[in-house]
Amino acid sequence: MGAHDGVSDTVTGHRNTPEGLVRTLGPIAAGAFVVTNMIGSGIFTTPAFVRVATGSALGSLWVWVAAGMLSVCGALCYSELATHMPRSGGEYRFLTDGLGQAWGFLSGWTSFVVGFSAAVAASSLGVMAYLAPLFGGWDPDAPLIVGLGITQGAAAASGLVLVLTVVHCVGVRWSGSLQTVLATLVVASIGVMVVAGFSTGNGEWSGLLARTEPRSSWWVAFIQVTYAYAGWNAAAYIAGEVREPSKNLPKAILGGTLFVMVAYVMINALFFYALPEAEWEPTIAVGHLAAERLFGQTGSLAVSGLIALAMFGSVSAMMAVGPRIYFAMARDGVAPRFLAQLSSKGVVPTLAIAAQGGLAAILALTGAFEVLLIYIGSSLLLFNGLTVATLFVFRRRRRITGADGPDLFRTPLHPAPAVIFLVVTIAAWINGLIDAPLPTGAALGTMAVGGTIYILGARLGWFQNT
Secondary structure (H helix, E strand, O other): OOOOOOOOOOOOOOOOOOOOEOOOOOHHHHHHHHHHOOOOHHHHOOOHHHHHHHHHHHHHHHHHHHHHHHHHHHHHHHHHHHHHHOOOOOOHHHHHHHHOOOHHHHHHHHHHHHHHHHHHHHHHHHHHHHHHHHHHOOOOOOOOOOOOOEHHHHHHHHOOOOHHHHHHHOHHHHHHHHHHHHHHHHHHHHHHHHHHHHHHHOOOOOHOOEEOOOOOOOOOOOOOOHHHHHHHHHHHOOHHHEEOOOHHHHHOOOOOHHHHHHHHHHHHHHHHHHHHHHHHHOOOOOOHHHHHHHHHHHHHHHHHHHHHHHHHHHHHHHHHHHHHHHHHHHOOOOOOOOHHHOOOOOOHHHHHHHHHHHHHHHHOOOOOOOOOOHHHHHHHHHHHHHHHEEEEEEEEHHHHHOOOOOOOOOOOOOHHHHHHHHHHHHHHHHHHHHOHHHHHHHHHHHHHHHHHHHHHHHHHHHOOOO
């Protein structure tokens, strides 16, 4: 047998997967991808929008808890799917095997356009925006070259993307080690910020009970929050590189999701404690405003550094996990074959990583930092729901074929988590179309474009296995 047939690798000492990837990640490293992929730009940009939408601090906290519990339901279902098919690719793999190649392609297309490349670009711009106060009078909005329309911040963000592209091309061990270090730093820093913030006495506990007139619907706020929770399924994308996936994948997915949910509630509570009612406006830099109230100007600089670090970790995680989707698609013949190319030593999909990094770097150069919360959230929520639905398909197949094994993770209280996830997803979509038809409808438009590409590709012979 060759190196890609499941035999032990003499260099790493771990078994290879059929795709040629090497299982080197343990539960901590895999969980680090989950934590760093979730704790990024979302938690530091969406709280003010959610607070204004609901008109209530406690109402906002309930939205964050509800979205967290929905993510836990999804994490339980994904854990079973990932142990049933412990191969890289995430939703693309699950939907292709469960519902057909067309649905898998649409998932991969949406991930490439919305879920990863655009998100990487936006988050890298966010890193520069929060780093700017730490570098004296540096203005990231200043033009790099007059007439080209490229700002210094956009160029720096693009450079950051390219540097991380190189790092993740070196090898999965380097990638996993980087995410573990980043996750440790982010978790420790957030813990210090929350404890120190409440200890200053510079806020008001009454802020947790303050109420105003809501400016939007709770469902719109819910969809916005799902953007901040996006990433709870990150370990599923790298399932082909996790050791003992039946044990370690559920630990990474579920453990990481639960931890982040608690962290999000604490961070929001800190913001409500810090800012009086009159200062709650829909602004992205709510973290900086809260830090100024609690710690003063000097302390706000430290918090800006923390936020930049968290966003950096999120960018790094997305740079690593996204390309595993395109790699899987190329292996199946529904994406350019070169995306399936592996490095000779690091055993990572280098060209898939480079392709995503190149697109994200170009998007970052535009400098367009608009967090399209409803569009991104509704797009990702749609495919999360479709993926959870495949759990019923695979369970039925296993009953028919007798393929159930004792080492497979089984979703507790099934089918309750899957049903809850699907019902809430459908309700959020219906209400999103009613309250915010343009961004929610744009998610359907993205699917339509991907469907058109797939149909043309099938008819013109672009794909190998259609």
